[in-house]
Amino acid sequence: MKDMYSPFVTSNFIVGRGSIKFISQLNKKRAVVIYDGRIMSDATKEQLLTLVSENGGECRFIADIRNEPYFSDIVKAADDMNEFNPDLIIAIGGGSVLDTAKAMHLFYEYPDMSVEDSLIPYNLPELGKKAIMVAIPTTSGTGSETTSAAVFIDHETKAKRLMLSNELIPAYAILDADFTDTLPKSVASHTGMDALTHALEASVCVTASPMVVSIAISAALDILENLKISVLGNEDEKLSAREACHVAASLSGVAITNSCAGLAHGFDQPGAYFDLPHGMVCGLLLPYTTAFASPHPSYAKLAKRLGLKGDSEKELCQNLVDYLVNFNKAIGIPLSFAEAGIDEEIFFDKLEDFATLAISAVATKLSPKIPSLEQAKELLKNAYYGNKPFISSEV
Ligand SMILES: [Fe+2]
Structure with missing residues (x-):
């Protein structure tokens, strides 16, 4: 019989109401937050600032993802990240926020990579040398916090474009259901x-x-x-x-x-x-x-x-x-x-x-x-x- 075996990959999970507090345990010094300004409350913003600063860290809210971003927006945000030099990327929001953060992480670590090269399936270099990514989903659907995929819409053709690599799997997925209570x-x-x-x-x-x-x-x-x-x-x-x-x-x-x-x-x-x-x-x-x-x-x-x-x-x-x-x-x-x-x-x-x-x-x-x-x-x-x-x- 032919051998049939395969590896099994996943994020590290932190699970439970209030689990956002895990952020402080990471002990990182320079955190960027990628979020959706329409649903991010002031209280959550304050909480993130406090959690990062508990260990003397600095936190910057870098990208407010309200609509499907253009690839040029993603590369531009990665440039802004290079200036701040984060060691932690926090993505908090629905699937498209998390997907966008995965791409920003890639272009932050590899600023010279072309968009076309980034779309070749399972061909990305190692991620995590400059920063680790933590995904905090606020909806319960895409699973992006643990998947190897990031989906984008090509605004010109309306076609779906897909980045695919196990390197894109966030280091941590924080499953804090407190964020889902107010979902319509x-x-x-x-x-x-x-x-x-x-x-x-x-x-x-x-x-x-x-x-x-x-x-x-x-x-x-x-x-x-x-x-x-x-x-x-x-x-x-x-x-x-x-x-x-x-x-x-x-x-x-x-x-x-x-x-x-x-x-x-x-x-x-x-x-x-x-x-x-x-x-x-x-x-x-x-x-x-x-x-x-x-x-x-x-x-x-x-x-x-x-x-x-x-x-x-x-x-x-x-x-x-x-x-x-x-x-x-x-x-x-x-x-x-x-x-x-x-x-x-x-x-x-x-x-x-x-x-x-x-x-x-x-x-x-x-x-x-x-x-x-x-x-x-x-x-x-x-x-x-x-x-x-x-x-x-x-x-
Ligand atoms: Fe789906």
Whole structure:
């Protein structure tokens, strides 16, 4: 039998409410903070200043990331960092803040690197010689605090550009759920569905190790058990549900870092084109992509652990697909692109392009079943109209 083994990489995790205080234990002298000024409170700013200065350190708030940055903004901020010469980079915010900080860290340590070279997958030099990065996610979805990826939008072409390297994995991920308590319901549901999609897709990825499958299924269960309460629960019950979702989202990030995302990520072309939230589109597509990749032992295992019935793997998977549709309905995820308000004519004008991009995505190629162009178009058409997702009978 062919050897099948793989390393397992992750950030160091610091977990629990109040865990932001860990910053002072790092004992660093020059910290820069990359953040989103719209959501960073004055109290958090003060707290960070205090935590860094406890050991005589200096702290500078260097980059306020409000919108998707241009690459030129990232390189410019890295120049500003060079002037301050930090030994600690603190990124606090949602996925795009964390992704931007990863790129700034790279260009700070390697100011002569070209943007094109930075985009060659798994080709980056060692990071961490000048500074270490600490990621503090304030949403529970992308898993960027522990992933090897940083996603950017090319403003000219609207295409997604991806930096990919294990060197980009932050040294520490601080999972302090205090930052998630004030998340609006829509952000909690969209980001939660992004995380659930990461977990389900990692669990069936062709490169997933048994460790990945185990973590992914456990994370999926935690999200399915807690996300509804996190979105719809009262203030008291929300606290523990949001904390559980925060941890599970990071574990889902660990799972994709050590395997890959799958079909829903490959098919999220309409999201970027129509400016829909990534997590909402993942949730909308998930029943369709899960049905397409079924039957699969990991989906059947998850279905059984959810208490769903079925005499065969196919029946269990179909029940999981139906469960996902109802789950979407319960937390306000649209069940179709039509329901999401997307114009029918524009969608079908772009259908061929969306399907072509979807089947060429790496995430699609590493999924257990790879659709043909016709199957990809059919899947998107069904997702547009909200047709009931069925597992194909040709299995
Ligand atoms: Fe995602």
